[in-house]
Amino acid sequence: MARLEYAASDLPGPDGIIAERIRARRGGTLTPLDLMLLHSPPLAEGWNGLLGAVRTASTLTADVRELAILRIAALNGADYEWRAHEPLGLAGGLTDADLAVLRGERAPDALAPRLAAVLAYTDAMTSRVIVPDDVFAGLREHFTDREIVELTVTVGAYNLVSRFLVALQVGGGEREAA
Structure with a gap:
């Protein structure tokens, strides 16, 4: 069991836009990792950008x-x-x-x-x-x-x-x- 409750997946306003960007990278869903990160939407957005690049923009096999x-x-x-x-x-x-x-x-x-x-x-x-x-x-x-x-x-x-x-x-x- 996680040490904190997971954040809501239907955040309002700008925070909801961040959640939607994360959903888009994930193919439409949010993971428990995303829901924990969404306690801090700005950090979740930065995380999404960095990990998205690591996973999809690298030349590594x-x-x-x-x-x-x-x-x-x-x-x-x-x-x-x-x-x-x-x-x-x-x-x-x-x-x-x-x-x-x-x-x-x-x-x-x-x-x-x-x-x-x-x-x-x-x-x-x-x-x-x-x-x-x-x-x-x-x-x-x-x-x-x-x-x-x-x-x-x-x-x-x-x-x-x-x-x-x-x-x-x-x-x-x-x-x-x-």
Whole structure:
């Protein structure tokens, strides 16, 4: 159960316009995450813009993006985030064996080198914040400067998502992506 009541989904005036923009990005529905964010419509609007860009305007492939998101969910104990993104990861090319690595059930060397580099980078950013030079060098072997910037923003943004979800205990059994 969430620590706060979810906000109303039918906000009046300018706040209602913000809710409608979020609904439009989501294909017509609001998720529990959205309803929690709508306690502060200006922050919900900024969140919608940032996460919309991370999810739809990046050049990262779906397997790379979802691997980072799922690993963050696993590291931070964000079950709602995992449930929302597991189907997206599988649809984006991750395998059940890849997901086992992300959950810590298999060794990282089971991943393709490109995905292993993403995993190491995501782990460093999430757990230690400081990225060791060798981890960054491994990432540069597989990605352009733009992709590295987009991956870095994705990891940062989804650490924000997971920390918000976990702190406020958002979500029960819903399968919606942030």
